[in-house]
Amino acid sequence: MLISSFFPWFVVLASFTVRVIVYGITYTSGIVYVIILKNFQTGKAETSWISSIITTVMFATGPPSGRLVKALGWRVVAVVGGIIAGTGLLLTSLTSNLLFLILSYGFVTGFGCGMAYMVACVAVPAYFRGHRRQKMAVAMASCGSGVGTFIFSPIVQYVYVTYGWQNLFIVLAGVGVQCSSVGLLFRPLSTTSTTDSEKVAEKIANWGFLKNVGFHSSHLGFFLTAFGDSIVYGHLGEYAETLGFTTDKGAYLYSVIGISVMILKLLQGVALDSRGSTVLPIKLAIFFFFLGGVATVILFVSNEYILLLIFATIFGANTAASGGAVVVGILETYYGYEHLELTFGVNLAVIGIGNLLGSPIxxxxxxxYETYTPVLILFCVTKSTAQNFLAENKICKI
Structure with a gap:
């Protein structure tokens, strides 16, 4: 039992806060996309790389961040990540060149956010290992992603309208660097001897899970759902504007997604944590991936704003199953806690690749085609197909 005091719950709070900041910055990139379109007078295809690259880099940072965590510890990685994220956003405020903006906002900020995010993801399961409330603790921490998307969407829109796009990035830089302050709460665990640590390191260095066909099949499903997510996060606001709705209403859709993600992650944590519960993480993932496919039908009859709100709610529920307690539960159940940092890192990298491709395509x-109809069809196909790779392929232990 690693929980001997109330401190682990402060780790949950720190993880929650880091996710609020990281998701608030990266998952409002759809709003930033619209802002850049209006201020830089660039095309949709090239500008789409902004929202795509920042989330891709954030997730793709998972494997190297996992190695850095083993070498330097949670606290150092989180603090450095916050500094890098803040620096990237500050540099973004100084440019009027799209390429430089992609480098500073997409790569630098994304890398810093990814470092802090990786720590936030692995610290809570480690602190609560063996505790009956582990899944609930993970779910509570992962709710930060929904909260961040919810509260940052209107804030980003307000700051932009009131102070302009350059001051917006300065404000975000100040927020991003707070990951460093919060990161100080990630106190290293020291519950194993040197010999035990070496044994654990040997297990973590084992990449045998990559030989598992089920691992690749399930992650093809994660790739497809991330591909679809990238389309929505990158284009939903602009799509709403093409239907005649205001920019504020487009931004509000992201807030609705955030609320849905927050609530569903909590409910998923309760379901996985309940005593005597027979709910497996893989079953929850299949159900919510299927729900995402159903939600695509709404987009073909979404001329009314209320239908867009319903879609955003269902989409948020689907997105909630792509992370948090569900994914941690899948990886721990089938591949073991000792492999979590590597398997979770690979999971983030796969999601990152999906995020990279979806929005630009x-x-x-x-x-x-000068219409969003083929985009909606592409989204429908990817979301409807994703759950099949979990439902039709049994994941086996390594």
Missing amino acids: AGLLFEA
């Missing part, structure tokens, strides 16, 4: 389709 959607932008190219829109520019080619």
